[in-house]
Amino acid sequence: MLRTHHRLLTAASASLLVLGLAACGGTTKDSASSDGGAAAQTGASADPNAKTKEGLKIAFLPKQLNNPYSDVETSGGKVAVGELKGEYKLVGPNDASASSQVSYINTLIQQQQDVIVVAANDPNAVCPSLNQARQAKIKVVSFDSDASKDCRDAFINQATTQGIGESLVKMANELAGGEGEIAILSATPNATNQNAWIEVMKKELAKPEYSKLKLVKTAYGNDDDQKSFQEAQGLLQSYPKLKVIVSPTTVGIAAASRYVSSSNYKGKVAITGLGLPNQMREYVKDGTVKKFALWNPADIGYLAAYAGAALASGQITGKQGEKFTAGKLGEYTIGADGEIVLGPPTEFTAQNIDQFNF
């Protein structure tokens, strides 16, 4: 595990599903950030004792603005930027399509932000503009959904990709009783995070212990509530023997649960995946959903802001092994490929859901 600090949620620690992986102020680009975005590649060295700069302009660009998940994520970022005495900004598109973020990045470059924190809707579409930002000495932190690793300085991953994929298959298997048809209801077809999780899921499903589970289809609801609702409906119509819909997106799992809870499929078809406890509570209480997982999205935004400030202050460059302190979350160590893992996800059930409010 890369994580060296203690996690929150102590009240609910029994329910934590550990997945077994396990310079000074100013907003201008001064000397401390003169190594630019390419520090990690050019061999520029970090100064862990450098003072955290005040007044940093830290801009958040989530996948899309009208997603409750992004709202929680960026709320944590805003708190962290406040603690860091920086300037917080939030911009973003209303849809999560591949190229929807490019114009926002270009504007953030013109505004001379110090840090851009981005959840990429497509790992490559954002790359040319992110690299322009880095040439302009803006530090780029991807969070939630990674950009290609050659166009960002660090990536805040919510949990390990392997652990999330394994957990999704494990929950689906339990809910299917070890055999039968399952389907995936994903976000957009280009989403880096969902695609990485689905790849792990497929590898898991190829293992002998899951030989009786059959993945019949991966559908895409594009992180749009209505489209996700319709796709859930379509899956159930097309696959009458479907036992479980696994939705690795908070938008998809909520829409699928809403559909199933008010249909004849309630109690017959299970829904699981990654959801926000506040959105899923009613479906857990009405019996539609037995279990699902997530992390606290606010912590991802919080950690991303601190990583961005550490980069912009010269404390880290994004190289493996560098350490920095992220406020209340404690110390983190950068892993391979500039990845910083928040921590293990939590599994939610009827027993523990009321302990969470996000």
Ligand code: RAM
């Ligand atoms: C949706 C988005 C986000 C993902 C969560 C789990 O809100 O796709 O990127 O991390 O679900």
